[in-house]
Amino acid sequence: MEKYVLQIEQLHLYAGSKHILKGISMNIPEHQIVALVGPSGCGKTMLLRSINRMHDLNPDIRIEGRILFKGKNVLDRHTDPVQLRRQIGMVFQKPNPFPKSIFKNVEYGLKINGMRHSAHIRDAVENSLKQSHLWDEVKEELDKSALELSGGQQQRLCLARAIAVAPEVILLDEPCSALDPISTAKVEETLLELKQLFTIVIVTHNLQQARRIADQTAFMYLGELVEYGPTVQMFEQPQQELTYNYLHGHFG
C-alpha cells in the first residue's frame, strides 16, 4: 500500500461569502510529484496555500475540513503554523528572492531554523544551490544581490531556499509561469531529481509540464476536484468527459 504524506478530507474554503473550494478530498503519496491543473480561478492555488496555512495571513478566509500531514490535522487550532511551514516548504508563482545577497537568501531559512555554525551553513547553502542546479552559475558571486539574477535563476534560488531547510513536502505555485522554456526545463529537471528526497505538489497551467513531470495529476474545475489519478491515465483514458475536454485543449 502506498504511504500518504498528505490526506485532504472534505476541504471547504470560503473567501468572504464566496464558496471557493467545495469539498476537496485527495491523498498525496510520498516521494511523488502531484500536479494540480485546471482553468484559472478553479481554486488550485487556494488549495495549495491551505496546505501550509498561508491563508492565516488573510482574515477573510475560512476553511472547513481536514488536511492530515503525517496523520496530524494541519488546520487544527493547536497546530503551530510556524513549525508546519518548516516541514512544508513553498515556492511562489513570481520569483520572490529577498533583496539580499544570493548567499543570505539561502542562509536566512537556515538561521531562523536554528543553524548557527557558519561552516555548517556554508555547506548547506552550497548543497541546496547544487540541488537546484544554480551552484555552477553563481558560485563565484554568492555576495551579489539576488535581484540581479535572471528570472529563471531567481526561481531556482527560491527553490534552493525552500529545500535548504529540509522540508518533507514542497508546494510549488505555478513556478514556471514567468520563465522561458530553457529555465523551465532546468526547473523541471531539478524537480524530477528532488522527488527522491521530497514530496512535491505543483500547481501548473502548463498541461505539458504536468504530463512531463507529474506522477499523479488532479483536475479541478470551479472549486471541485473532477478527477484525480496517475498522470498517464488522466491524459490517455480519463474517466470524465470534462477532464478529457480540458486536457485536450477543448476549453481552458
Added chain:
Amino acid sequence: MTRRRYFWNWFFEKSLALSALVSIATLMGIFLLLTLNSWKAFERIGLGEFFSLDAWNPAAFDAPSYGIASLLVGTFLTTVGATLLAAPLGVGMAFFLSEVGPSWLRNVLKPMVELMAAVPSVIMGFAGIVLVGPFLAQAFDLPNGLNALNGSILLAFMALPTIVSVSEDVVQAVPQAYKEASYALGANRWETLTQVTLPACYSGLLAAIMLGVGRAIGETMTVLMATGNATAMPSGFFSSVRTITATVAIEMGEVPTGTTHYYTLFACALVLFLITLLINYSAERVAARLRKRGQ
C-alpha cells in the same frame, strides 16, 4: 473654433509653466536676498569671526562680537535630541500601525498622528512652558525646565507626524511577496519583521527621519518659547540654549537697518537655509533612489 481651442491650449500650457516658474523664482529670490545681505556681514566681520567661538553679543556697546558657534550648538542639540527621541518612536509606531496592530486601529490612529502636524507651533511652545518645563525641573531637580531637552521633546512631537506618516507608507510598500517568502520558510512574525521587512525599507525610513529632522531644524516659535534663549555656549541638554531660528526671530524686529548686526542676522538665516536645503535635498535623493528601485 479650432483657433479658440488652440488659444486655450496655449494659455493653459503657459500658465502652468508660469506657476512652476514662480516657485523657482521665489526660491532663487530668497537665496539671493540672503546671500547679498550676508555678503556685507562677511565683508565687515569676516567668516573667521562669524564661525569663531566668540560669544554672540552683537548689540554690545563697546566691543560687539558675532560668533554663532553657541547658536549652532544650540540648534544642533535640540535637533539631535529631537531626532533621537522621534526616530525610534516614529519608526516603531509606523511598524506597529502597518504590521502589528489591527487594521481598524491603523485607520483611526494614522489620521490622528497626521493631525498632530496641525497643532500650531505657538501652542507647542506653550505646552513647553507650562507642562514640559515644570516636569523637567522637578524630575531632574533643575532651577527651571527651559532648556535644550525641553526643546528636543517638543520638536520630537512636531517631527513625529512626518516620520510616522512617511515611514508607514514605506513599510506598507514592502512587497507582500517578501513577507510570504519568509513565512513560508517557517519564520515567525518577529523574524519576518526584523530580518526581512525592516532591512527592505532602511533607505525609506532614513528619508522619513530626515524629512522630520528638516522640519525640526527650521522650527522657530516652539524653541524660542521653550529653550530659555541663553546665548552662552551650552554644556549639555540641561543648558538653556538659543537656536539660530530663535535668534533671527527675536532680534530681527529690533535691529537698526544697515548695521553689522542687521547683516549678520541675514548670515544666520543663510546658514539655516543651507542646512535645511542640504537635509531636504539628501532626503529627496534617498527617496528618489527608493522609487526607482521600486519600479
